[in-house]
Amino acid sequence: MSLDYFLxxxxxxxxxxxxxxxxxxxxxxxxxxxxxxxxxxGIGAYTSAVLTVKLGMGYWPxxxxxxxxxxxxxxxxxxxxxxxxxxFLVLATIGVNFVVVSIFNYVQFFGGPYxxxxxxxxxxxxxxxxxxxxxxxxxxxxxxxxxxxxxLSNTYSKLGFDALREDEDAAESVGVSSPRxxxxxxxxxxxxxxxxxxxxxxxxxxxxxxxxxxxxxxxxLTMVVIGGVGTLVGPMIGxxxxxxxxxxxxxxxxxxxxxxxxxxxFTMFFMPKGIxxxxxxxxxxxxxxxxxxxxKIRRIAST
Amino acid sequence: MQNIVNxxxxxxxxxxxxxxxxxxxxxxxxxxxxxxxxxxxxALFAVYLCELGLPLVxxxxxxxxxxxxxxxFIYKGFYKHVxxxxxxxxxxxxxxxxxxxxxxxRLIWGxxxxxxxxxxxxxxxxxPTLYLSSKGVLMLIVTAVVxxxxxxxxxxxxxxxxxxxxxxxxxLAGAFGINTDRSVTFAFLIGxxxxxxxxxxxxxxxxxxxxxxxxxxxxxAFVVVVLGGFGSIKGAVLASYILALVETFVVYYFGFLLPRxxxxxxxxxxxxxxxxxxxxxxxxx
Numbered sequence: 001m002s003l004d005y006f007l008x009x010x011x012x013x014x015x016x017x018x019x020x021x022x023x024x025x026x027x028x029x030x031x032x033x034x035x036x037x038x039x040x041x042g043i044g045a046y047t048s049a050v051l052t053v054k055l056g057m058g059y060w061p062x063x064x065x066x067x068x069x070x071x072x073x074x075x076x077x078x079x080x081x082x083x084x085x086x087x088f089l090v091l092a093t094i095g096v097n098f099v100v101v102s103i104f105n106y107v108q109f110f111g112g113p114y115x116x117x118x119x120x121x122x123x124x125x126x127x128x129x130x131x132x133x134x135x136x137x138x139x140x141x142x143x144x145x146x147x148x149x150x151x152l153s154n155t156y157s158k159l160g161f162d163a164l165r166e167d168e169d170a171a172e173s174v175g176v177s178s179p180r181x182x183x184x185x186x187x188x189x190x191x192x193x194x195x196x197x198x199x200x201x202x203x204x205x206x207x208x209x210x211x212x213x214x215x216x217x218x219x220x221l222t223m224v225v226i227g228g229v230g231t232l233v234g235p236m237i238g239x240x241x242x243x244x245x246x247x248x249x250x251x252x253x254x255x256x257x258x259x260x261x262x263x264x265x266f267t268m269f270f271m272p273k274g275i276x277x278x279x280x281x282x283x284x285x286x287x288x289x290x291x292x293x294x295x296k297i298r299r300i301a302s303t
Numbered sequence: 304m305q306n307i308v309n310x311x312x313x314x315x316x317x318x319x320x321x322x323x324x325x326x327x328x329x330x331x332x333x334x335x336x337x338x339x340x341x342x343x344x345x346a347l348f349a350v351y352l353c354e355l356g357l358p359l360v361x362x363x364x365x366x367x368x369x370x371x372x373x374x375x376f377i378y379k380g381f382y383k384h385v386x387x388x389x390x391x392x393x394x395x396x397x398x399x400x401x402x403x404x405x406x407x408x409r410l411i412w413g414x415x416x417x418x419x420x421x422x423x424x425x426x427x428x429x430x431p432t433l434y435l436s437s438k439g440v441l442m443l444i445v446t447a448v449v450x451x452x453x454x455x456x457x458x459x460x461x462x463x464x465x466x467x468x469x470x471x472x473x474x475l476a477g478a479f480g481i482n483t484d485r486s487v488t489f490a491f492l493i494g495x496x497x498x499x500x501x502x503x504x505x506x507x508x509x510x511x512x513x514x515x516x517x518x519x520x521x522x523x524a525f526v527v528v529v530l531g532g533f534g535s536i537k538g539a540v541l542a543s544y545i546l547a548l549v550e551t552f553v554v555y556y557f558g559f560l561l562p563r564x565x566x567x568x569x570x571x572x573x574x575x576x577x578x579x580x581x582x583x584x585x586x587x588x
Contacts, residue, residue: 033391084575086390087334091529092575094522095568102565214522218398225395257406264399265381272388 007135011203013243014142015196020223020235021149022192028230030185031165036093037220039100040190042212044070044197049116049207059122066198074190078183097214104209115208119201138199226267228274306551312439314547315446319501320520321527321539323494329470329534330490333393338498339521340404345370345499346506347412350419359421367496374495375488408514416513419506438508470534526571
């Protein structure tokens with residue numbers, strides 16, 4: 001295993017972590033299931049590509065603008081979420097994903113199916129990042145995102161999200177403005193996914209419409225759900241599993257996707273709360289098995 | 304005129320897959336993406352049987368039986384155990400199932416496109432202004448028959464009554480002594496065989512079948528289900544044809560920039576903005 005291969009896999013893992021964490025804010029915290037998250041990812045990547053390649057902007061202003069624009073688009077795409085909920089929202093987000101990808105695919109300005117080539121690697125003080133330095137750079141961003149999400153989960157907003165997720169009508173009735181928190185969640189999720197898109201695009205130095213299609217959205221949701229919806233560590237573990245597993249399974253060649261699909265199915269079957277959620281359940285008695293265990297410990301302790 | 308006929312054929316192919324999905328959604332309220340896996344299975348298995356040398360009708364019937372059993376197996380083996388665990392769990396499981404099924408087909412039957420060549424004893428419709436192949440005629444006839452049969456089944460039989468009761472309120476239906484588990488299984492059996500029939504007809508019409516043929520219909524069918532107002536069979540049938548007409552005419556007259564799939568989704572998003580419960584849906588509280 002060469003160093004470059006290792007670095008590439010870790011960069012993808014970290015970018016997926018950012019994506020999973022951002023979807024987790026939307027789905028895990030605020031309860032708005034989205035199957036179109038790759039659209040935000042793509043908007044971040046394409047904005048940065050257009051700004052740097054077509055308009056000749058430097059990397060750093062492009063980073064700032066692409067993140068802001070995808071946050072803004074996230075806000076706009078949050079608008080349908082004000083009208084529709086639950087399964088309708090899932091389908092609306094699938095639709096958004098399809099429409100965004102078709103725009104990339106069919107509008108000449110975005111290069112059509114050939115995408116946009118030749119994105120610059122970011123440079124600092126006239127020194128362009130090498131692959132190794134880029135991996136460190138992505139690591140820094142991942143840590144920033146992790147700390148941001150950690151900070152967010154201790155704020156008043158998190159309580160608003162929780163209320164929204166548990167029962168929208170009840171939340172409204174005690175004065176939690178559901179449109180406000182929905183838009184808020186969509187904006188943050190769009191912002192972070194846009195950051196991931198930017199990092200991804202400048203690592204690959206090319207963007208294609210296919211990189212942001214619906215299956216990618218499914219992948220992101222899978223990471224969140226396998227790891228544990230609504231937890232901080234869960235989505236990160238999920239991102240590692242979903243990114244690294246296909247690499248590890250390379251020896252199985254033809255059966256790779258089959259095994260991958262089955263792992264998703266059986267994780268849902270036996271660990272519906274995800275890996276972290278199930279472990280928590282076992283520890284604190286949230287699941288039937290965990291309840292039994294806690295009872296047993298109580299019994300032993302009382303004698 | 305040609306456009307209308309094309310749209311009718313297209314709409315018929317949507318009807319087949321969307322009706323089954325509506326049955327399942329109406330009762331269980333889960334997004335059953337693996338439904339399109341059954342659609343592909345029906346077509347692939349029928350072609351496989353034909354290649355083994357079975358006559359077409361026999362192959363189709365056998366394929367429908369196996370597809371409906373596969374659908375029932377998906378319910379009994381998987382969904383049934385995760386129904387009480389929120390909405391995301393069955394959804395993700397369904398996605399995993401769909402990926403697994405598609406890969407399984409690729410392993411069994413190879414990744415290639417196969418021709419589905421079969422002679423159908425129907426005439427082509429040909430006039431100076433209109434062309435409809437015999438396979439298109441077959442599609443229209445079969446869809447019409449299926450719609451009528453389904454209507455009779457739902458409105459006139461005891462099974463239909465129990466299905467309608469279940470889709471109204473599953474737990475209440477159970478409380479009134481309806482064997483809900485059996486009704487749901489029947490919904491899966493019927494829905495899956497319809498999806499497979501749709502796959503076979505589309506395979507015949509396009510003269511190709513391939514393992515990933517279910518990908519686009521899987522999302523498309525959901526557009527139809529949404530447009531029709533979740534859970535309404537009548538709505539699903541009408542929405543199929545409306546969507547097909549919109550797609551065909553927008554592509555034909557406006558030479559629109561986006562492909563027809565994107566138009567379908569755009570239509571859906573716009574509709575949801577103004578009428579969040581779908582065209583024929585009731586507001587459920």
